[in-house]
Amino acid sequence: MSDKPIVSVLGTGIMGAAMARNLCRAGLEVRVWNRTRDKAEPLAADGARIADTPTEAVEGADVVLTMLYDGNTVLEVMREAAPALRRGAAWVQSTTAGSELIGDLAAFADAHGLLFYDAPVLGTKEPAEAGKLTVLAAGPEEGRAAVAPVFDAVGAKTLWTGEDGAEGSASRLKLVANSWVLAVTAATGETLALAKGLDVDPQKFFELIGGGPLDMGYLRAKSQVLLEGKLTPASFAVTTAEKDARLIVAAGQGNGVRLDVAEATAERFARAAAQGHGQEDMAAAYFASFEEKDGN
């Protein structure tokens, strides 16, 4: 392998496309595949080679990066890619897959001679586009030279949590972080919904907490998305957020921890999706507080 690895990106949705673009900008040789080819095609202008199948995408790759919807999708796509995977290649698994399937993912890597990196990311569409994600990573020392240029291209920081990807220490930290993100998002939606119901100007609420310990950048950012009607294109879609909330609940249940807020948050996302907000930004969970789709 040269010092610039050949990288295959499987999944070019909101996050995967932005990450692939930054890999191209870093001068790496990038191959991409996406189930819906249209979403991968713009990356050709950045220098990526568009593949028709996962097999074609991973042929000859030093690093395979998965950024798909969930763990089951990852297993499905990697099984398809399997015939062309090179033994000794590194697999950077960045999809938020939770902790329950980590054993299956690591076993797949083992069976195919891949160095497994459990590597979820913190940060949404904008930091992904700017190459400023935080990569949470667990995986062997042995392949770190191959994955370092990948992490450097997509992230501002890599936080190593361990050497054994199969233990899922990075994915466990990601679940803890997302439990905070989703709880804040749900609380933001409910607070703004209550303000609307009580005829309180949200700006008065911001004025009240402004600059004090109750103020928060994330509250401001998600409120802005909602109040300025910038729910599409989504940075993090309602359906994906529901998937993550359910992963958090399952991880709690599997480890003797009851998570009432995460469970209620998952239900709010599900209701918002049923109202037709599934592909909007997760700030649209606000609408779950009302009977009508538009919150009026």
Ligand code: NAP
């Ligand atoms: P997204 O835009 O919805 O992308 C999902 C990707 O998965 C797309 O490439 C989609 O292909 C593919 N996919 C879904 N089901 C599939 C199937 N059955 N077979 C093959 N491919 C399938 O979502 P995203 O926001 O980029 O999120 C991707 C992952 O990153 C998720 O695990 C999410 O939790 C995590 N994440 C997201 C954010 C964020 O802020 N958005 C931040 C950190 C982590 P199609 O294009 O064909 O649908």
